[in-house]
Amino acid sequence: MGDFNCDLKILAGMNLDFLNFMSSYDLYPVVTVPTRITEHSATLIDNIFVSSRQVATTCADVTVSPISDHLPVLARLGLHIKKQVVKRNIQIRDLKPANVKMFSEELGAVNWESIFRENNPSLAFEKFNTTLLGIYDSTCPLKSMKIRKKAARKPWIDDELLRMIDIRNALYTAHINEPNEFSSAQFKDQRNLVNSTRRKKMRNFYGEEFKKNASNPEATWIIINEVIRGSPAPQQYSLNAGSEIVRDLDKVCDLFAYHFSKIGETVQSEAAVNNELLIEESTFEDLRGQDFEMKLEPCDSVEIENIVFSIKSNSAGTDGLNLRTLKSVLPNILPVLVFLIKLSMAEGQFSCSLKMAKVIPLPKSGTLSDLSNWRPISILPIISKLYEKIVHKRLYEHLTNCGFLSETQFGFRKRHSTVHAPLNLIDKVNGALEKNYFCMTIFIDFKKAFDTVDFGILLDRLSKLGIRNKCLSWFES
Numbered sequence: 313m314g315d316f317n318c319d320l321k322i323l324a325g326m327n328l329d330f331l332n333f334m335s336s337y338d339l340y341p342v343v344t345v346p347t348r349i350t351e352h353s354a355t356l357i358d359n360i361f362v363s364s365r366q367v368a369t370t371c372a373d374v375t376v377s378p379i380s381d382h383l384p385v386l387a388r389l390g391l392h393i394k395k396q397v398v399k400r401n402i403q404i405r406d407l408k409p410a411n412v413k414m415f416s417e418e419l420g421a422v423n424w425e426s427i428f429r430e431n432n433p434s435l436a437f438e439k440f441n442t443t444l445l446g447i448y449d450s451t452c453p454l455k456s457m458k459i460r461k462k463a464a465r466k467p468w469i470d471d472e473l474l475r476m477i478d479i480r481n482a483l484y485t486a487h488i489n490e491p492n493e494f495s496s497a498q499f500k501d502q503r504n505l506v507n508s509t510r511r512k513k514m515r516n517f518y519g520e521e522f523k524k525n526a527s528n529p530e531a532t533w534i535i536i537n538e539v540i541r542g543s544p545a546p547q548q549y550s551l552n553a554g555s556e557i558v559r560d561l562d563k564v565c566d567l568f569a570y571h572f573s574k575i576g577e578t579v580q581s582e583a584a585v586n587n588e589l590l591i592e593e594s595t596f597e598d599l600r601g602q603d604f605e606m607k608l609e610p611c612d613s614v615e616i617e618n619i620v621f622s623i624k625s626n627s628a629g630t631d632g633l634n635l636r637t638l639k640s641v642l643p644n645i646l647p648v649l650v651f652l653i654k655l656s657m658a659e660g661q662f663s664c665s666l667k668m669a670k671v672i673p674l675p676k677s678g679t680l681s682d683l684s685n686w687r688p689i690s691i692l693p694i695i696s697k698l699y700e701k702i703v704h705k706r707l708y709e710h711l712t713n714c715g716f717l718s719e720t721q722f723g724f725r726k727r728h729s730t731v732h733a734p735l736n737l738i739d740k741v742n743g744a745l746e747k748n749y750f751c752m753t754i755f756i757d758f759k760k761a762f763d764t765v766d767f768g769i770l771l772d773r774l775s776k777l778g779i780r781n782k783c784l785s786w787f788e789s
Contacts, residue, residue: 313359313360313361313385313387314358314359315357315358315382316330316357316358316359317357318330318331318357319355319356319357320341320356320357320359321346321354321355321356334361338363339361339362339363340361340362340363341359341360341361342359342360342361342362342370342372342387343356343358343359343360343372343373343374343385343387344356344372345374346374346383347359347374347382347383347385348381348382348383349383349488349491350381350491351491351492351493351496354491357382358382358383358385359385360372360385360386360387362387362389366389370387370388370389371387371388372385372386372387372388373385373386373387374386376484376485376488377484378480378481378484378499378503383488401456401457401458402456402457403454403455403456403457404454404455404457405452405453405454405455405628405632406452406453406454406455407452407636407637411451411452412451412452412637412640412641413640414451415447415448415451415452415637415640415641416640416641416643416644417644418447418450418451419444419447419641419644419645420643420644422443422447422644424440424647424648426439427439427440427648427651427652428648428651430655431655431659432659432661433652433655433656433659433661433662433663434661434663434664436651436652436655437652437656437663437665437666438663438665440648440652441631441663441665444633444645445631445632445633448631448632448633448637452637454632466514467517468510468513468514468516468517469510469513470513472509473506473509473510473513476502476505476506476509477506479502480499480502480503480505480506483495483498483499483502484499484503486498486499487499518535518539521535522535550564550680550681551564551567551568551681551683552679552681552682552683553567557681567683568671568673568683568686568688569671571683571686572671572673572688575760575763576760576763576764576765579759579760579763579764580764580766604710604714604778605778605779605780605781605783606706606707606710606777606778606779606780606783607706607783608657608658608703608706608782608783608786609706610654610657610658611650611653611654611657611702612650613646613647613650615702616646616649616650616653616698616702617642617646619698619701619702620635620638620639620642620698621639623635623694623697623701627691628670628691628694629668629669629670629691629692629693629694629696630668630669630670630693631693633693633694633695634694635694638694638695649695649698653698653699653702656699656786657702657703657782657783657786658782659782660781660782660783660784660785660786660788660789661785661786661789662699662786662789665693666692666693666695666696666699667692667696668692668693669690669691669692670690670691671688671689671690671691672688672689672690672691673686673687673688673689674686674687674688674689703786707779710777710778710779711777714777714778716777720733720736722736737753741753767788771784771787771788774787
């Protein structure tokens with residue numbers, strides 16, 4: 313099928329030669345009406361060819377569209393193809409206000425005394441988590457929702473623009489039915505008006521988006537990529553697994569899980585680094601004998617409440633509990649959370665349930681069938697983030713008070729920014745140039761830096777920085 317540029321309404325010369333050539337391969341045209349109509353001509357130059365066996369069962373037609381000056385051609389083949397059934401249902405939580413209220417009330421009626429008497433942090437949390445999720449499942453059950461596949465309208469396409477598009481389409485249809493200079497001019501004027509209005513509305517929309525996200529670089533880059541590349545179309549996962557292409561969703565998930573869990577070991581083995589040598593020859597100052605051991609000070613209800621309301625992400629982990637729901641039920645479980653986190657820090661244990669993450673693969677660049685072009689995003693349970701932020705606060709205070717953080721550590725610190733790094737470099741370069749020195753800079757990018765962290769080396773470093781005994785056991789756990 314296509315634009316063959318041979319008018320099959322005039323069967324003579326090269327047009328007839330073309331038709332004879334196609335029929336020699338048992339291919340025959342099914343479109344019989346003009347496909348390009350102007351003020352002065354009507355030609356049949358776009359067609360669909362089928363084999364002689366399919367001519368009798370093929371229905372062809374021409375439709376009207378202002379997309380091009382060639383009319384779209386279509387054909388329905390009488391083929392017997394087994395229709396593939398696609399599942400379009402997903403499971404979501406029924407978080408209606410009434411259900412969340414019932415969830416909170418039932419949690420308020422629970423007697424937590426058996427947990428308060430527990431001395432094992434892991435067992436205590438498992439009891440709490442089992443009760444919490446049991447009530448959550450009964451009061452806010454999962455429900456099946458059908459996905460309706462519908463093309464999303466661009467946000468700048470409003471009712472005014474849609475009315476203009478309808479007028480353009482009507483003028484185009486009138487011009488095709490009765491082609492003349494007047495109908496052609498009317499259609500072109502309306503088409504140009506639609507295009508200019510659409511561009512103006514799109515420009516205004518993105519201008520407002522840039523203004524709203526002026527202080528958010530990440531959101532700004534997302535908008536820039538959307539403008540340059542367009543919104544990414546949904547794609548079906550297919551991964552290259554050696555000699556075969558895997559498309560089955562369960563197998564794709566297994567491949568991602570295996571790849572993400574082994575990538576650190578793979579990169580380390582390629583680098584052939586002797587970790588024992590690194591520990592022995594390290595110039596990292598051993599401060600074990602000095603008295604600045606980190607203490608995991610107990611938390612209280614006020615600190616936990618402040619942390620909960622400071623978290624921004626509402627994403628739910630493997631337990632399905634999101635931040636908004638946790639805020640609603642927090643007053644009824646706050647005493648238990650205080651006890652559990654205190655017990656965890658005092659005994660140096662972190663429950664296995666809190667380490668279960670929902671891993672979402674996100675594409676980076678390059679061929680999407682290549683596993684190395686994907687990166688994982690891990691979403692931990694929301695309660696796990698409370699433990700993490702409480703301990704992070706104490707660790708950060710310890711490292712800051714003891715002066716262990718370098719002055720040039722600009723990332724992940726309060727009152728510091730990654731912008732300070734290039735400013736610091738520029739300052740050093742300018743200072744060197746003023747003294748007529750030569751300047752040389754080496755930039756190093758570590759491949760899979762976090763995935764290849766050796767836990768043995770990390771724990772050794774922590775112990776040298778005063779993180780010892782139960783505190784070190786907590787990180788090890």
